[in-house]
Amino acid sequence: MAFARASLKNLPSFRRGVHPPDAKAATCGRPIEPMPFVSEYVLPLGQSIGAPSAPLVDPGDTVSRGQRIAAPGGFVSVALHAPVKGVVTAIEPRPRAGGQIVPSIVLRADPFSNQMPQLSEPLDLGSMDRDSVVSAVQNAGIVGLGGAAFPSHVKLAIPEEKRVRTVIVNGCECEPYLTCDHRIMVEHPKEVIRGTEILLKISGAEQAFIGVESNKPDAIEALTSVAPDNVRVVPTAVKYPQGGERMLIAAILGPEVGAGGLPLDVEVLVNNVGTAFALTNLFDKGQPLIDRVFTVTGPAIAEPKNLLVPIGTKISDIVEHCGGLLPSAKQVVLGGPMMGLSLSRLDVPLVKGASGLLCLDSVAPSSSEAFACIRCARCVSACPMGLNPSRLTRIAEAGKAEDLPDAHIGSCFECASCSFVCPSGIPLVQWIRIGKTLVAERREEE
Numbered sequence: 001m002a003f004a005r006a007s008l009k010n011l012p013s014f015r016r017g018v019h020p021p022d023a024k025a026a027t028c029g030r031p032i033e034p035m036p037f038v039s040e041y042v043l044p045l046g047q048s049i050g051a052p053s054a055p056l057v058d059p060g061d062t063v064s065r066g067q068r069i070a071a072p073g074g075f076v077s078v079a080l081h082a083p084v085k086g087v088v089t090a091i092e093p094r095p096r097a098g099g100q101i102v103p104s105i106v107l108r109a110d111p112f113s114n115q116m117p118q119l120s121e122p123l124d125l126g127s128m129d130r131d132s133v134v135s136a137v138q139n140a141g142i143v144g145l146g147g148a149a150f151p152s153h154v155k156l157a158i159p160e161e162k163r164v165r166t167v168i169v170n171g172c173e174c175e176p177y178l179t180c181d182h183r184i185m186v187e188h189p190k191e192v193i194r195g196t197e198i199l200l201k202i203s204g205a206e207q208a209f210i211g212v213e214s215n216k217p218d219a220i221e222a223l224t225s226v227a228p229d230n231v232r233v234v235p236t237a238v239k240y241p242q243g244g245e246r247m248l249i250a251a252i253l254g255p256e257v258g259a260g261g262l263p264l265d266v267e268v269l270v271n272n273v274g275t276a277f278a279l280t281n282l283f284d285k286g287q288p289l290i291d292r293v294f295t296v297t298g299p300a301i302a303e304p305k306n307l308l309v310p311i312g313t314k315i316s317d318i319v320e321h322c323g324g325l326l327p328s329a330k331q332v333v334l335g336g337p338m339m340g341l342s343l344s345r346l347d348v349p350l351v352k353g354a355s356g357l358l359c360l361d362s363v364a365p366s367s368s369e370a371f372a373c374i375r376c377a378r379c380v381s382a383c384p385m386g387l388n389p390s391r392l393t394r395i396a397e398a399g400k401a402e403d404l405p406d407a408h409i410g411s412c413f414e415c416a417s418c419s420f421v422c423p424s425g426i427p428l429v430q431w432i433r434i435g436k437t438l439v440a441e442r443r444e445e446e
């Protein structure tokens with residue numbers, strides 16, 4: 001079925017949200033290139049939400065590319081795999097993005113290896129029950145690749161009393177600048193569709209939708225041309241944060257997931273296109289999660305690229321492969337401009353949940369440069385969760401942790417739409433993060 005451009009009018013979307021410039025032109029047409037192998041790889045043991053992984057190797061051990069080197073540290077935890085053939089040189093604290101020093105497995109790559117991965121047999125989904133599927137996905141180290149790094153098997157462990165009617169695959173990639181999901185959809189549409197069919201089979205759902213913002217017509221066309229009857233590709237409006245789970249469900253199906261609720265409450269399972277691609281690699285090739293597609297872009301990088309990068313590659317090596325930072329560089333952000341993390345150093349590793357690197361020639365104003373709130377309510381109009389970010393900020397600034405839960409601070413998923421629209425330049429999302437820390441500290445004390 002050919003994709004009809006005329007159908008791009010009156011596209012589905014959600015309530016509120018913002019329209020930052022998409023800034024994807026530098027990389028949206030650049031094919032994914034493999035990142036060359038480098039000498040050292042660093043794998044933090046905690047790369048996803050939940051417990052850190054438990055090492056299965058010791059310093060001095062030789063490992064193959066794709067070999068499991070750490071086991072899940074609990075149910076909400078995943079395995080880790082060697083991204084290269086080489087030697088374990090240390091298991092020691094190393095810096096990671098965000099500034100923390102965390103236990104990590106350090107590998108030195110074998111410079112004489114062709115680095116072909118050691119794969120297991122493909123999996124026969126038809127002969128597996130749900131428990132064995134959940135275990136296989138956990139042991140393949142697969143997490144949500146759209147940024148949150150939520151262990152994928154946890155979503156697939158659907159409780160007996162729940163059912164899933166609809167699978168939604170998220171190809172919106174609404175963060176400005178990033179194009180890794182876009183390129184996966186254009187270059188690997190059959191694998192994305194196959195991953196969607198795997199999700200349908202595992203969940204028992206009857207239908208699937210792949211939501212793609214309409215600024216990616218080539219991706220919509222590529223997917224539509226190979227989609228079977230029970231998988232519908234849905235062009236959505238270009239609006240941030242269209243790729244939020246709740247926003248995508250509201251756009252495609254209508255019902256809103258209530259505060260504190262889960263997609264499962266409306267019988268929906270949502271996964272990212274990168275995750276669907278990773279599931280195809282696991283089930284059809286026996287390949288665990290050892291690489292991810294990563295966008296390097298922004299006005300301050302010499303050669304913007306989309307790369308297939310082994311997990312654990314240092315950001316400094318990736319930057320060097322892209323020709324280095326330009327003299328104008330002022331800030332480097334891991335992730336997109338809305339939800340990314342500003343880096344204070346580049347010798348930190350690429351982790352599973354990181355979608356891109358944004359090299360900027362300016363820095364966002366600090367909170368000391370902000371003006372007073374003028375009560376314009378633009379932040380309220382922007383918030384896709386229907387919160388009052390100005391009020392949350394006032395309470396957090398006053399340190400009144402006890403009042404924050406009633407103001408529904410837990411519903412904030414830190415999309416930064418409120419900060420983006422604030423004419424006073426108030427870093428609302430930073431204050432909300434501080435507020436969440438206050439709430440957590442208070443709970444601990446209690």
Ligand code: SF4
Pocket residue numbers: 382383384385386387388389411412413414415416417418419428429432
């Ligand atoms: S960061 Fe939180 S409060 Fe601000 S717009 Fe997003 S969800 Fe709403």
Ligand code: SF4
Pocket residue numbers: 372373374375376377378379380389390421422423424425426428
């Ligand atoms: S957008 Fe900024 S200035 Fe306007 S009400 Fe919200 S916090 Fe105040």
